[in-house]
Amino acid sequence: MKSTHISKRIPNELLSRLSDFININIGLYFPKDRWLDLLRGIRSAMPDFGFDDLEEGIRWLLSNPLKQKQIEVLACHLTVGETYFFREPKTFEALEKHILPKLIRTRWQNQKRIRVWSAGCCTGEEAYSMAILLSRLIHDIQDWNITILATDINPIFLKKAQDGIYREWSFRGTPFWLKEQYFRDRGNGFYEILPQFKRMIKFQYLNLVEDTFPSIYNDTNAMDLIFCRNVLMYFSTKQVEKTISRFHQSLLDEGWLVTASSETSHIFYSQYITVNFPGTILYKKGTYEAQGYTRIEDGYSDSASHLHEDEDIVHFPMITPVKISSHQVSEPQEKQASFVEEPEVTADNNEEVIEQLFQEALLTYNQGNYIKTIDLILGSIVQCESYPKMMTLLAKAYANRGELNHALTWCEKALKEDKLNPAFHHLHAVILQEQGEHDKAVHALRRALYLNPDFVLPYFMLGTLQRQHGKLVEADKYFENALNILNNYEQDDVLPESEGMTAGRMYELIRVTMNKEMPA
Numbered sequence: 001m002k003s004t005h006i007s008k009r010i011p012n013e014l015l016s017r018l019s020d021f022i023n024i025n026i027g028l029y030f031p032k033d034r035w036l037d038l039l040r041g042i043r044s045a046m047p048d049f050g051f052d053d054l055e056e057g058i059r060w061l062l063s064n065p066l067k068q069k070q071i072e073v074l075a076c077h078l079t080v081g082e083t084y085f086f087r088e089p090k091t092f093e094a095l096e097k098h099i100l101p102k103l104i105r106t107r108w109q110n111q112k113r114i115r116v117w118s119a120g121c122c123t124g125e126e127a128y129s130m131a132i133l134l135s136r137l138i139h140d141i142q143d144w145n146i147t148i149l150a151t152d153i154n155p156i157f158l159k160k161a162q163d164g165i166y167r168e169w170s171f172r173g174t175p176f177w178l179k180e181q182y183f184r185d186r187g188n189g190f191y192e193i194l195p196q197f198k199r200m201i202k203f204q205y206l207n208l209v210e211d212t213f214p215s216i217y218n219d220t221n222a223m224d225l226i227f228c229r230n231v232l233m234y235f236s237t238k239q240v241e242k243t244i245s246r247f248h249q250s251l252l253d254e255g256w257l258v259t260a261s262s263e264t265s266h267i268f269y270s271q272y273i274t275v276n277f278p279g280t281i282l283y284k285k286g287t288y289e290a291q292g293y294t295r296i297e298d299g300y301s302d303s304a305s306h307l308h309e310d311e312d313i314v315h316f317p318m319i320t321p322v323k324i325s326s327h328q329v330s331e332p333q334e335k336q337a338s339f340v341e342e343p344e345v346t347a348d349n350n351e352e353v354i355e356q357l358f359q360e361a362l363l364t365y366n367q368g369n370y371i372k373t374i375d376l377i378l379g380s381i382v383q384c385e386s387y388p389k390m391m392t393l394l395a396k397a398y399a400n401r402g403e404l405n406h407a408l409t410w411c412e413k414a415l416k417e418d419k420l421n422p423a424f425h426h427l428h429a430v431i432l433q434e435q436g437e438h439d440k441a442v443h444a445l446r447r448a449l450y451l452n453p454d455f456v457l458p459y460f461m462l463g464t465l466q467r468q469h470g471k472l473v474e475a476d477k478y479f480e481n482a483l484n485i486l487n488n489y490e491q492d493d494v495l496p497e498s499e500g501m502t503a504g505r506m507y508e509l510i511r512v513t514m515n516k517e518m519p520a
């Protein structure tokens, strides 16, 4: 212990700084009337940091930028871990009866692919509930490419989620068949989810207030459905807005954001369409006009229900009446701006124009405006065919929109131009994997490593893929290789070709996946 002082009253100024600090780093919001809760959590975290004097420990915490391990410790002491299977049944009913049948019908005809993210998954009950629901609804599920990503900031919760062993309390209010059909009785009141459902879920560390999503490299892109329930209620307004807006970028057009009933707010979700189902409200990505909804001033409208027969009532409080006529359905912004003169491209300025276009497209990509990225590149007079980095940007934009065939085409065109680029092979693997082409993805990853044996991301992905296929020994070998390479980086170094992922975060991802202790 660094000190053995008996703790005294903590000055308000210090508590106020601590509260801001926690909010910035973890999102959790502790206003003055919750400072006692904050202190309780921080006090219990102090022994892990090696302090027993609370004030001294807080001052030490505030004086350094937080490291990954410290965020993890704080998360373990400050987050709330309350969850259970099929929580808020009305929400699952809306999914079962309205949203999923429609989605499954659409996807059954073409790509047989569904992507779900449980953000703030806690001990996994929400993600497993979705795995069970999907398997009940899709009879040929083995032929589908289903992704269920489940993320949390608290590694203790993630470990429990991965173990998939639950007590009676997690089943409160659920029907009797749930335990009987989907769990194995381990005795002493413990039940373990069947392995085929464990295999459906990818558990991963992710701090929602860090700028790490959407990204095709951590699978947080092109989502059909994002659950973020009973998480944002603990965040500050600013962090809620930021997170919801990032979810918007992570969702496909017409994708759904699922929140808890206590978290519905027409102000926060103004980017989304608010849709009422019996007993629950869900949020859909898109604009009212584009999806044929009409707006009314107060209350409810089902005037567009013939267009959306699966959705019950559309709820638009606070929006002034708008009559939609055909000329009001606005053209996409980029088309409206088409009067801007294009520069004349000559041999002399070609490189410059291309770089400028690339930077512009990259900016829209980073803002999550993938349609604009695609339009900018394809609509330009510059022929992007000879510029591999432009083509891979295009491939990533398509991948983020879930248009995997286009993504693959452009990635393969880029590879034709630059066969020796390990990053392109890695991107190739990511797209192939999203298409369910496991063996081809592994092949592409091995190529990336052959070209650059110090490239961390392919090792990580190979480890994850082997793990998902039950090959734990092989998986650990790949993870160990990744950890060895990570030793050459500082925690805050951004890893090459990772869309901003730091070495520290990658270390954490691997550690949580392997259930390994982190060195102090």
Ligand SMILES: C[S@@+](CC[C@H](N)C(=O)[O-])C[C@H]1O[C@@H](n2cnc3c(N)ncnc32)[C@H](O)[C@@H]1O
Pocket (backbone or CB within 6 Å): 026, 027, 028, 075, 079, 080, 081, 082, 083, 084, 087, 119, 120, 121, 122, 123, 126, 151, 152, 153, 154, 157, 206, 207, 208, 209, 228, 229, 230, 231, 260
């Ligand atoms: C009350 S649980 C909700 C579990 C589940 N979604 C549900 O509704 O039953 C809240 C979860 O949010 C997680 N959480 C809190 N802050 C987070 C952050 N900044 N990033 C990711 N997860 C966070 C906590 O660790 C906890 O597991």
